[in-house]
Amino acid sequence: MGASLSSVSAPTVWAEAMISAAPPPGCPMHQEAPPKVPPPAECPMHRAPPAEVPPPAECPMHQAPPAEASPPPECPMHKADPGPAHQERAYEFVACPMKGSEEKSDIDPSNMMPPPNQTPAPDQPFDLDRIREESTIPRHDSGNKWVYPSEQMFWNAMLRKGWRWREDDLGAQDMTNIIKIHNTNNEQAWQEILKWEAMHAGECPCGPTLKRFGGKAKDFSPRARMRHWMGHVPFNTPVINFLLFLLFLIRYELPFDRHDWIIDRCGREVRYIIDYYDGEINRENYRFSTLDVRPAVDSLGAVWDRMKVTWWRWSS
Template sequence: MGNNQTTVPADPPNPDVKKMTPPPECPMHAAASQSTQDRTADSHLSRLASVPSECPMSGQGGGQALIPQQPESDINPDNRMPPPNQQPAPDQPFILPTERVVSSIPKAGTEGERWVYPSPQMFWNAMLRKGWRWKEDALSPDDMQNIISIHNANNEQAWEEVLRWEALHARECPCGPKLAKFGGKAKEFSPRARMRSWMGYELPFDRHDWIVDRCGKQVRYIIDYYDGGSVKENFQFTILDVRPAMDSFGAVWDRMKVAYWRWTTSPPKHTSKEELKLSKDFPEERQKV
């Protein structure tokens, strides 16, 4: 996603999608005086690499990058990415579209603005910057369009999961949450992911941390990405484990409530209408607990 809103919709992707492991999320303004909660959230983003894995690929790119990396001063602090590059690479075998699609995810610090997904050309350049060589994979224009579609679908799916959690705070934030920042932590497994691994489950192939603006309060969400098998017609193949990071008592309490609902499906009598609706959605995800 980015700030430049060229919003011409991309052409429909080829339905004959082959199984691939595309880059996950690309799925994120702090006030002059931050609360302790804000500083906690920002401290996690400050540990990210200067050029993170949020848009192109989940793992660390090997080899020497074909496009020089941008200096740290050029990195956008909101999405940890350099300025958009819509120019074809020197050895690029075909022309890629430069149109970008506007997401459904509201952007914090703005009125009515939404995050914008990268174009196929931007995605290609980002992959090269991470050390990828197109000659090794021989991607076609249709492949790139499918990768973009999967990437965008993953973002939308992750935001839907965030909104389900944020429904717990509908009274606190009636105007709704907005996405402030995001970054990739592909090799920094969460405690929950490690515990699942000790129990015999696979580790996630990627992890992202999203900083959500809840009407002035910054809340960090952890998103683990697991391989869900073949790509579906809606371009969703990833199993997402989305939950608020346990950075505060409120986040811990939210997770305790939802864990209780998942296993009992019977919220207490004093549960609000928003929480009651949320409790009906969460039990189907018991396998994540």
């Protein structure tokens, strides 16, 4: 029985000794916690955030938006004078597929009066068309084309020049044919001018425009007078007559009309002379006149152009 007691107390004493005994000083639990050392200054977390540097002045975001450049002063939109006043209202009488049947008012809102050139004459024997045809001729300082006169306008113009109607003179259909011949002659004249202007395509790639024109029916050009004179000078020598016949195979009478057309060749004014000679009327295309179109000899450039064309005609 004493043996059993000694065997029980021994482990108890050992356990108490284990509880009361302090751990050795080298144990980690007896060591003081090391002081917290801040990270070195060069550590990214201690660096101040970099100051925001604005982009350089030449950067697109710092440049003011460019001012909208206005068109140059020579542009058509800066021109004060758009051309003849009657042409501004001309499109009111131009027939088109959508507006040809619409009734147009003759009242001008600016003065509440009808335009005189479209008003029938008091003694007019029949009604005339007031529709105006648009040409292919570009009008200077405008995006529009020149517009031809109507039958009524043409009638009134003849009255202003002293013509008076008689029963055996003209009928309504005659006026329609006259307008078609008039418009065809002008289109033909413009095509002849474009042939001359083709020599200056590099100088004026956009092509010429017609600024103004005028009639000079009795002011015959020197060329027309010379042709007429050479065809009517009497020579008694048969040899001279034969040489003149060879030189002037086409003998002209004086032209029945003359026009001077002033065109704009990209900023430069050029004058053309157009002589109208009687010819056989073509009822299919309404060509009636033989036209002699050439630049007026009023500049060295025009003289040179005529010399070149003369050489081409003789050498071709």
